[in-house]
Amino acid sequence: xxxxxxxxxxxxxxxxxxxxxxxxxxxxxxxxxxxxxxxxxxxxxxxxxxxxxxxxxxxxxxxxxxxxxxxxxxxxxxxxxxxxxxxxxxxxxxxxxxxxxxxxxxxxxxxxxxxxxxxxxxxxxxxxxxxxxxxxxxxxxxxxxxxxxxxxxxxxxxxxxxxxxxxxxxxxxxxxxxxxxxxxxxxxxxxxxxxxxxxxxxxxxxxxxxxxxxxxxxxxxxxxxxxxxxxxxxxxxxxxxxxxxxxxxxxxx
Amino acid sequence: xxxxxxxxxxxxxxxxxxxxxxxxxxxxxxxxxxxxxxxxxxxxxxxxxxxxxxxxxxxxxxxxxxxxxxxxxxxxxxxxxxxxxxxxxxxxxxxxxxxxxxxxxxxxxxxxxxxxxxxxxxxxxxxxxxxxxxxxxxxxxxxxxxxxxxxxxxxxxxxxxxxxxxxxxxxxxxxxxxxxxxxxxxxxxxxxxxxxxxxxxxxxxxxxxxxxxxxxxxxxxxxxxxxxxxxxxxxxxxxxxxxxxxxxxxxxxxxxxxxxxxxxxxxxxxxxxxxxxxxxxxxxxxxxxxxxxxxxxxxxxxxxxxxxxxxxxxxxxxxxxxxxxxxxxxxxxxxxxxxxxxxxxxxxxxxxxxxxxxxxxxxxxxxxxxxxxxxxxxxxxxxxxxxxxxxxxxxxxxxxxxxxxxxxxxxxxxxxxxxxxxxxxxxxxxxxxxxxxxxxxxxxxxxxxxxxxxxxxxxxxxxxxxxxxxxxxxxxxxxxxxxxxxxxxxxx
Numbered sequence: 001x002x003x004x005x006x007x008x009x010x011x012x013x014x015x016x017x018x019x020x021x022x023x024x025x026x027x028x029x030x031x032x033x034x035x036x037x038x039x040x041x042x043x044x045x046x047x048x049x050x051x052x053x054x055x056x057x058x059x060x061x062x063x064x065x066x067x068x069x070x071x072x073x074x075x076x077x078x079x080x081x082x083x084x085x086x087x088x089x090x091x092x093x094x095x096x097x098x099x100x101x102x103x104x105x106x107x108x109x110x111x112x113x114x115x116x117x118x119x120x121x122x123x124x125x126x127x128x129x130x131x132x133x134x135x136x137x138x139x140x141x142x143x144x145x146x147x148x149x150x151x152x153x154x155x156x157x158x159x160x161x162x163x164x165x166x167x168x169x170x171x172x173x174x175x176x177x178x179x180x181x182x183x184x185x186x187x188x189x190x191x192x193x194x195x196x197x198x199x200x201x202x203x204x205x206x207x208x209x210x211x212x213x214x215x216x217x218x219x220x221x222x223x224x225x226x227x228x229x230x231x232x233x234x235x236x237x238x239x240x241x242x243x244x245x246x247x248x249x250x251x252x253x
Numbered sequence: 254x255x256x257x258x259x260x261x262x263x264x265x266x267x268x269x270x271x272x273x274x275x276x277x278x279x280x281x282x283x284x285x286x287x288x289x290x291x292x293x294x295x296x297x298x299x300x301x302x303x304x305x306x307x308x309x310x311x312x313x314x315x316x317x318x319x320x321x322x323x324x325x326x327x328x329x330x331x332x333x334x335x336x337x338x339x340x341x342x343x344x345x346x347x348x349x350x351x352x353x354x355x356x357x358x359x360x361x362x363x364x365x366x367x368x369x370x371x372x373x374x375x376x377x378x379x380x381x382x383x384x385x386x387x388x389x390x391x392x393x394x395x396x397x398x399x400x401x402x403x404x405x406x407x408x409x410x411x412x413x414x415x416x417x418x419x420x421x422x423x424x425x426x427x428x429x430x431x432x433x434x435x436x437x438x439x440x441x442x443x444x445x446x447x448x449x450x451x452x453x454x455x456x457x458x459x460x461x462x463x464x465x466x467x468x469x470x471x472x473x474x475x476x477x478x479x480x481x482x483x484x485x486x487x488x489x490x491x492x493x494x495x496x497x498x499x500x501x502x503x504x505x506x507x508x509x510x511x512x513x514x515x516x517x518x519x520x521x522x523x524x525x526x527x528x529x530x531x532x533x534x535x536x537x538x539x540x541x542x543x544x545x546x547x548x549x550x551x552x553x554x555x556x557x558x559x560x561x562x563x564x565x566x567x568x569x570x571x572x573x574x575x576x577x578x579x580x581x582x583x584x585x586x587x588x589x590x591x592x593x594x595x596x597x598x599x600x601x602x603x604x605x606x607x608x609x610x611x612x613x614x615x616x617x618x619x620x621x622x623x624x625x626x627x628x629x630x631x632x633x634x635x636x637x638x639x640x641x642x643x644x645x646x647x648x649x650x651x652x653x654x655x656x657x658x659x660x661x662x663x664x665x666x667x668x669x670x671x672x673x674x675x676x677x678x679x680x681x682x683x684x685x686x687x688x689x690x691x692x693x694x695x696x697x698x699x700x701x702x703x704x705x706x707x708x709x710x711x712x713x714x715x716x717x718x719x720x721x722x723x724x725x726x727x728x729x730x731x732x733x734x735x736x737x738x739x740x741x742x743x744x745x
Contacts (some may be wrong), residue, residue: 021709030595050744059739062643064643064738065737084648085649087412087717088645088646088648089647092645093645097644101638102636102637104640105545105637105640105641107545107548107549107552108545112544116541116644116645117644117645119540119541119544120644120645120647120650121539122540122541133471165644170308181465188407226523230482
């Protein structure tokens with residue numbers, strides 16, 4: 001019997017993943033034979049310079065994009081062969097997303113945005129889920145903001161609403177794409193601490209794409225990508241260590 | 254070309270419009286093609302009407318029985334002017350709306366130009382200049398098509414009715430609707446580009462969250478004015494009906510009542526339409542797609558209201574003629590004691606049909622605008638659609654959402670138009686013929702009758718609404734479902 005993702009203690013993994021854009025002479029390899037797993041209950045940072053393939057890796061892992069070669073799993077589900085509808089439902093139920101900006105639907109208020117994954121599923125949150133959402137709203141300090149529309153919220157508040165939405169379904173995995181890229185440093189630190197707490201205290205698996213050494217220093221594990229390959233895999237590091245590694249890699253290149 | 258709008262200014266301050274890409278490259282921008290179509294439609298319509306008026310005039314003149322009495326020709330001419338006026342008015346609303354939507358989508362580019370040093374005025378002049386070119390292009394196409402249609406019509410008429418000597422297709426008056434189209438399109442683009450002035454250079458940087466609801470420009474004076482027109486118009490309508498019970502002159506009072514009240518409704522569209530849209534939105538249920546669609550339809554209340562009011566006008570006019578003529582028949586039947594001359598009924602029916610087709614053109618123009626605006630609206634929401642797809646909106650749900658969004662506006666506009674049309678049509682007939690006495694007895698006046706609603710036009714309108722909804726949803730749906738979530742998210 002094939003060993004499964006959960007046997008390995010992973011929330012998601014990819015194997016021999018290759019992604020090529022274009023064809024013939026103009027072909028560009030965004031990812032070349034990448035095999036990596038995101039450990040369950042951990043906060044993982046995926047780092048690398050622009051064009052290193054980190055966003056492509058995240059998109060494929062999250063079922064937003066299809067690989068050219070290789071396979072990807074979320075939990076024990078092989079998502080490589082899934083159709084668009086199955087992938088959509090999988091994202092809805094088992095993946096959470098936090099983007100750099102434009103995270104919220106502008107026509108819905110904060111609560112509407114948080115409940116969106118349930119509503120798209122055509123159901124109301126169960127009692128357990130309700131309790132979890134209430135807890136999240138409380139922890140994220142959103143109680144007084146639930147009926148505000150996105151444009152009435154600060155950048156940090158918007159990002160916290162996005163976190164609440166991403167965590168509300170207790171997904172297998174939360175993907176965060178430069179979640180602090182648009183925030184001032186204080187709001188950014190708050191967001192990172194909230195993500196770290198969700199992972200540490202609630203066992204939430206989180207994968208965060210970033211090029212910010214300070215952001216990555218909040219993670220339990222830091223993966224480095226370069227030219228479409230995994231070039232390093234470090235346990236928790238300080239921002240200085242990460243920065244000096246990046247600097248060294250940059251100089252070597 | 255923009256130099257035509259404001260000589261010197263544009264080309265001096267904004268060299269990029271000529272420096273980057275072909276001079277008329279902007280014509281390929283989404284929305285411009287449809288604006289040209291709107292201008293062409295109204296100009297072709299105007300040309301055909303001018304030709305038809307001239308033809309009928311010539312025909313009447315050559316008729317030995319009617320002879321030189323110009324009255325009938327004058328009536329036809331006045332009718333043509335009114336019909337062209339209505340078409341131009343609807344076209345202007347559609348164009349102004351389209352341009353303000355296009356400007357909303359160009360905010361970042363305009364902000365960038367402002368950042369580099371362009372003045373707000375030059376930016377606005379550029380947009381207005383585009384309007385001038387669009388109007389001119391549409392007018393030329395419209396004249397060509399209109400003359401072609403008129404030539405075909407004359408050819409057919411001569412085959413059926415015999416030649417009319419005094420008539421020639423070369424009617425200098427066709428320049429009037431064409432010039433009218435150019436001017437109204439230009440003016441509409443100018444009005445629609447008002448937003449350019451409020452774009453700040455800073456919007457080129459950042460600005461990640463869109464303000465979800467336009468600050469519905471609170472101009473209380475305009476709303477008070479609209480309300481006054483409405484009240485005054487309604488009072489005149491009631492007075493007209495009552496007067497109509499005594500004398501046919503009641504219809505003159507009603508005519509002005511209708512004019513005032515309908516102008517009031519159009520001006521107050523931003524006040525009147527959103528609550529109606531909300532009401533229709535409730536009918537679609539509470540599912541996520543229905544709620545998203547309902548919010549989308551009201552995202553820009555002004556835009557949706559104006560989108561809807563064009564269709565409301567068209568449907569109202571068509572319904573009005575249908576109901577008026579049917580009610581006239583009912584009144585005459587009642588006055589005549591139950592029988593109506595069948596030949597007369599046929600004449601009434603054909604007149605109604607011709608009028609409905611003629612005012613129907615305005616509805617078509619409004620429909621083109623609606624399809625266009627919905628498409629632009631969806632295109633401008635690409636990122637939001639990407640987000641929704643990422644979070645779990647399936648392609649099927651995208652389709653349903655857009656269809657509901659279109660349905661929202663078409664249903665609201667059609668129902669409103671039908672109701673208004675029935676009311677106006679009934680009032681017109683009632684105030685004209687409430688006092689009529691008919692053979693053989695000439696004793697009883699017709700008095701009050703219930704509005705008579707001919708079902709065929711209503712069915713046609715409802716079917717047309719259905720088709721319009723599907724057409725309006727088709728293009729944006731194709732655009733929206735073709736987009737992979739990643740692609741949409743990557744769009745800046």
